[in-house]
Amino acid sequence: xxxxxxxxxxxxxxxxxxxxxxxxxxxxxxxxxxxxxxxxxxxxxxxxxxxxxxxxxxxxxxxxxxxxxxxxxxxxxxxxxxxxxxxxxxxxxxxxxxxxxxxxxxxxxxxxxxxxxxxxxxxxxxxxxxxxxxxxxxxxxxxxxxxxxxxxxxxxxxxxxxxxxxxxxxxxxxxxxxxxxxxxxxxxxxxxxxxxxxxxxxxxxxxxxxxxxxxxx
Amino acid sequence: xxxxxxxxxxxxxxxxxxxxxxxxxxxxxxxxxxxxxxxxxxxxxxxxxxxxxxxxxxxxxxxxxxxxxxxxxxxxxxxxxxxxxxxxxxxxxxxxxxxxxxxxxxxxxxxxxxxxxxxxxxxxxxxxxxxxxxxxxxxxxxxxxxxxxxxxxxxxxxxxxxxxxxxxxxxxxxxxxxxxxxxxxxxxxxxxxxxxxxxxxxxxxxxxxxxxxxxx
Numbered sequence: 001x002x003x004x005x006x007x008x009x010x011x012x013x014x015x016x017x018x019x020x021x022x023x024x025x026x027x028x029x030x031x032x033x034x035x036x037x038x039x040x041x042x043x044x045x046x047x048x049x050x051x052x053x054x055x056x057x058x059x060x061x062x063x064x065x066x067x068x069x070x071x072x073x074x075x076x077x078x079x080x081x082x083x084x085x086x087x088x089x090x091x092x093x094x095x096x097x098x099x100x101x102x103x104x105x106x107x108x109x110x111x112x113x114x115x116x117x118x119x120x121x122x123x124x125x126x127x128x129x130x131x132x133x134x135x136x137x138x139x140x141x142x143x144x145x146x147x148x149x150x151x152x153x154x155x156x157x158x159x160x161x162x163x164x165x166x167x168x169x170x171x172x173x174x175x176x177x178x179x180x181x182x183x184x185x186x187x188x189x190x191x192x193x194x195x196x197x198x199x200x201x202x203x204x205x206x207x208x209x210x211x212x213x214x215x216x217x
Numbered sequence: 218x219x220x221x222x223x224x225x226x227x228x229x230x231x232x233x234x235x236x237x238x239x240x241x242x243x244x245x246x247x248x249x250x251x252x253x254x255x256x257x258x259x260x261x262x263x264x265x266x267x268x269x270x271x272x273x274x275x276x277x278x279x280x281x282x283x284x285x286x287x288x289x290x291x292x293x294x295x296x297x298x299x300x301x302x303x304x305x306x307x308x309x310x311x312x313x314x315x316x317x318x319x320x321x322x323x324x325x326x327x328x329x330x331x332x333x334x335x336x337x338x339x340x341x342x343x344x345x346x347x348x349x350x351x352x353x354x355x356x357x358x359x360x361x362x363x364x365x366x367x368x369x370x371x372x373x374x375x376x377x378x379x380x381x382x383x384x385x386x387x388x389x390x391x392x393x394x395x396x397x398x399x400x401x402x403x404x405x406x407x408x409x410x411x412x413x414x415x416x417x418x419x420x421x422x423x424x425x426x427x428x429x430x431x432x433x
Contacts (some may be wrong), residue, residue: 064429065404066397067362069376074397077389098432105430144430150267151432157269161369168271181279189272196267 038099240307
């Protein structure tokens with residue numbers, strides 16, 4: 001029977017902590033970039049005239065239909081970026097394709113009459129998008145967005161394949177040092193669950209705050 | 218590389234079948250009236266959805282030898298991981314599918330003398346399955362992309378095969394572009410198929426949307 005040795009996790013906690021920091025760094029940067037990029041894509045697809053919006057549709061279809069690991073490898077080995085930029089570009093672009101779709105669905109849910117009303121009250125296109133469309137669209141899509149944010153966390157693990165020293169990478173390090181792959185993998189899995197729950201809680205609080213804000217007017 | 222592509226398709230297809238069975242089982246458990254069946258299913262579904270697929274693959278790769286006392290081939294480990302991972306997503310698809318079947322139909326089946334299991338397998342699941350098709354296609358795309366991660370434990374699927382070639386000829390730019398295009402062609406074609414199915418089914422029925430709004 002296999003003998004478990006959970007002590008190795010405490011022994012190597014500095015590795016796990018390093019990995020945790022790197023994972024958080026990558027995820028934080030990618031969340032910001034992919035949210036900005038994805039929102040831009042979603043808005044562009046919804047409001048630009050046909051030939052232009054097709055370009056953004058092509059962007060979406062292209063980047064969401066290629067496995068993230070291939071995109072990481074392309075940016076790292078093919079385009080010769082450094083590890084961290086390659087991971088950021090790969091993960092952000094992949095995610096932005098999905099966030100673009102989420103934002104677009106949020107925009108579609110806004111009644112047309114509101115947009116017409118804003119227009120006839122003299123708002124320009126950008127004002128309309130910034131003050132009327134985006135606040136409502138983004139609040140509506142918080143639940144699917146938080147699922148996608150968890151996906152960013154999960155896909156960040158793929159960055160280990162190009163040698164980025166995040167959590168999963170460190171679990172492999174511990175495995176290589178101690179041959180305790182199962183224990184290391186279990187510990188890191190637990191950390192991922194905690195992080196994902198953190199995202200769920202934060203997004204939920206954020207949604208409640210945003211909705212209260214609206215009610216107050 | 219052709220062999221690798223073949224393996225990717227086989228791996229994705231087997232995982233699809235496996236995770237459909239697993240997902241159906243989980244969905245049925247999840248909808249069970251008894252909490253001691255329902256709770257473990259909910260726990261499994263929700264927890265697995267929070268873990269990176271890479272981690273699941275490693276985990277299974279280490280877990281199987283501990284359970285069986287024998288080493289496991291990367292391919293078997295990858296298959297088990299993909300099934301275990303995707304089953305939790307599939308369970309939600311199946312559950313949504315079952316919920317599209319009108320309650321009256323179930324009651325009619327029951328009152329015509331079928332028992333719960335018969336009503337499920339003969340009436341509810343076939344109708345639900347049709348409605349689930351677009352979403353199942355989406356899951357297949359996710360699996361197709363997911364197989365590329367079997368690379369990390371050394372299974373020679375398409376991505377690994379491409380890497381092996383790159384290690385020999387070292388033309389990363391060309392090779393990874395080619396790999397990206399192949400994945401794109403497959404996945405995009407599948408997503409068109411999914412959309413077509415959804416369009417066909419939406420006449421008179423309510424298919425579960427296969428809209429791929431999130432990754433993984």
